[in-house]
Each structure stands twice: as C-alpha cells, then as structure tokens.
Amino acid sequence: MNQKIFTAIALFAICLTTIIITVQAGQTQFSRASEFNSSTQPNSLPNITFQNPDVELPRTCALQPTNNRTKTPVQKIIPPRQLSLERFRRFGSSPNSPTINNPPSFLRGRVNYTPKESITLADPTNFGERFVFDLYGKSAYRSPIVVLHETVGSASSAINFFRTPHPIESEQVSYHTLIKRDGSIVYLVPPDKRAFGAGNSVFAGTLGKEAVKTHPEYPPSVNNFAYHISLETPSDGRDNRSRHSGYTQAQYQSLAWVVAKTGVPSSRITTHKIVDRSGQRQDPRSFDGSTFLRLLETQPKTNEISIDCQPPS
Numbered sequence: 001m002n003q004k005i006f007t008a009i010a011l012f013a014i015c016l017t018t019i020i021i022t023v024q025a026g027q028t029q030f031s032r033a034s035e036f037n038s039s040t041q042p043n044s045l046p047n048i049t050f051q052n053p054d055v056e057l058p059r060t061c062a063l064q065p066t067n068n069r070t071k072t073p074v075q076k077i078i079p080p081r082q083l084s085l086e087r088f089r090r091f092g093s094s095p096n097s098p099t100i101n102n103p104p105s106f107l108r109g110r111v112n113y114t115p116k117e118s119i120t121l122a123d124p125t126n127f128g129e130r131f132v133f134d135l136y137g138k139s140a141y142r143s144p145i146v147v148l149h150e151t152v153g154s155a156s157s158a159i160n161f162f163r164t165p166h167p168i169e170s171e172q173v174s175y176h177t178l179i180k181r182d183g184s185i186v187y188l189v190p191p192d193k194r195a196f197g198a199g200n201s202v203f204a205g206t207l208g209k210e211a212v213k214t215h216p217e218y219p220p221s222v223n224n225f226a227y228h229i230s231l232e233t234p235s236d237g238r239d240n241r242s243r244h245s246g247y248t249q250a251q252y253q254s255l256a257w258v259v260a261k262t263g264v265p266s267s268r269i270t271t272h273k274i275v276d277r278s279g280q281r282q283d284p285r286s287f288d289g290s291t292f293l294r295l296l297e298t299q300p301k302t303n304e305i306s307i308d309c310q311p312p313s
C-alpha cells in the first residue's frame with residue numbers, strides 16, 4: 001500500500017514539474033517557431049481611436065533612447081486615420097530612380113510583375129522611431145539591412161496581433177511588410193520607423209558585427225537599421241518542425257519586387273535565423289534563396305522604400 005502511495009506522489013510531482021517548466025517556457029518572449037505570443041490576441045480587433053486623423057505620420061527619427069530602467073518609454077506616435085501608399089513606398093521619388101513603371105532600358109520587357117498592395121497600420125505600441133544615437137550616445141547609423149521572416153501562423157492572425165495594442169514591451173512585435181500566400185503585399189509599419197522584428201540580434205557582414213543597443217534592459221538588436229519582411233507560412237508549417245512545404249512563386253516574386261525597392265544590396269539581405277542570437281529563431285524555414293536571388297536580379301533597384309528618417313530639430 002505504501003509503495004502505491006509513494007508511486008502516486010511521485011507521478012503527481014513529475015506532472016507538476018512538467019507543468020511548471022511548460023509555463024515558464026511559454027513566458028519567454030517567443031517560442032522557437034512562433035513569431036509572437038498569440039495567447040494575448042483578442043478574438044476581435046479593438047476599436048482604435050486616432051486622435052489626430054489629419055496629420056500624416058512624421059518621418060522623424062528619435063534622438064536617443066532613455067536610460068531610465070523604471071519608466072517604460074511611451075510611444076508618442078499618433079497615427080492618422082488613413083495613410084497613403086506613398087507613405088510606405090515613394091514611387092518615382094527620385095528622377096534618377098527607375099520604377100516598376102519606368103524600368104531602365106536594359107530591363108524593359110523583363111519586368112512584368114506588379115503585386116497587389118494594401119496598408120494595415122500596426123498599432124503604435126508595436127513600433128517606434130529609429131534612433132540617431134544609441135543608448136550610450138554613439139552614432140546609431142548603419143547602412144540598412146533587409147531581414148526576412150515567416151509568420152508561422154496565418155497572415156490574418158499576424159496582422160490582428162500587430163493591430164492589437166501591447167503596452168507591455170516584451171509583447172511588442174511587428175514587421176514592416178508582410179507577403180501573403182497569393183503574393184499580395186501588406187504594409188504594416190512605414191519604412192522610416194523601427195519595427196520590432198528581431199530581439200537579441202546581430203548582423204555580421206563585411207563591416208564586422210553590427211547591432212544597436214536602444215534599451216537598457218534588452219540586448220542590442222538590428223531593428224534600428226533593419227527593414228523587416230515576413231512571408232506567410234503554409235498551413236503545414238504552423239508548428240515547430242524544421243521544414244514545411246515552402247512559399248508560393250507569387251510570394252517569391254513579390255519579395256523580389258519589394259526588396260529591390262529598398263535598394264539594399266544582396267550582401268545586406270539576411271534572415272531572422274541568421275541575425276538571431278537567442279538561439280530560438282529558425283525563420284524563414286524552407287526558404288529557397290536561389291529562387292529569390294534569381295528573381296531579385298530581374299528587378300530594378302530603386303529607393304522607393306527608404307528607411308531614412310529626419311533627425312529631430
């Protein structure tokens with residue numbers, strides 16, 4: 001009898017330990033594959049009241065992050081009710097820049113792909129301004145990089161999450177742009193703003209290790225100089241496995257189309273998995289880099305999508 005009681009107590013203790021470990025693991029900012037913690041996601045979108053619907057989001061940078069550990073920085077961004085497509089992609093902004101409608105002569109006839117584009121602005125708690133100086137007062141300027149991701153969940157669940165206010169900093173996350181399975185492009189954060197796409201991260205390129213420390217309590221990251229693009233994951237990839245069936249041809253075409261418009265050279269295009277220093281990120285899984293680069297070569301590079309912001313006066 002005593003042995004049975006002992007066995008029952010032991011089993012109970014093992015179960016309890018397992019539950020505690022599981023809960024603690026879930027409290028990390030991201031799980032291994034999931035891009036964000038969807039447990040806080042509401043069933044329906046919140047009613048977002050914009051305080052000043054007539055003002056476009058200014059293209060200003062912030063000067064320097066605060067070193068105050070006790071006070072959470074409050075987002076000062078007041079979004080307008082509607083943003084024009086020009087706010088995300090300044091087509092033809094430079095007379096010297098070829099555009100999809102005005103490709104250079106040597107590419108004419110090769111460029112015949114135009115994706116559908118739309119805007120769904122992320123809630124302002126989920127993005128911030130790019131900084132001119134880092135936490136220590138040193139220049140935070142780095143040449144832009146493009147970081148590729150995948151949503152793991154559906155595009156709609158990702159967009160709903162970004163539109164949901166997240167006052168708790170550890171839950172704040174966003175991409176600049178998302179590409180759905182049909183190749184349609186959704187702009188979420190203006191390119192001159194800092195999307196919270198990668199936490200603990202470093203870009204190791206020809207110039208050495210690049211990262212910017214912008215928060216006293218979090219590791220340095222690439223967010224201050226990154227443009228984050230995410231591909232919607234296929235339905236067979238919504239788990240933690242290392243592979244899935246991959247992305248559609250339309251997604252690769254749209255990705256090449258949008259990356260070319262950042263003007264970022266191939267040497268500065270990377271993935272979340274490569275820049276990640278937390279050991280938890282694997283995305284984008286099953287990504288065909290050669291297909292992407294082949295399509296990228298067919299697109300004229302422009303500066304329509306620019307991460308440049310204007311220093312505060």
Ligand SMILES: [Zn+2]
Pocket residue numbers: 035148149150197272281283
């Ligand atoms: Zn990612």
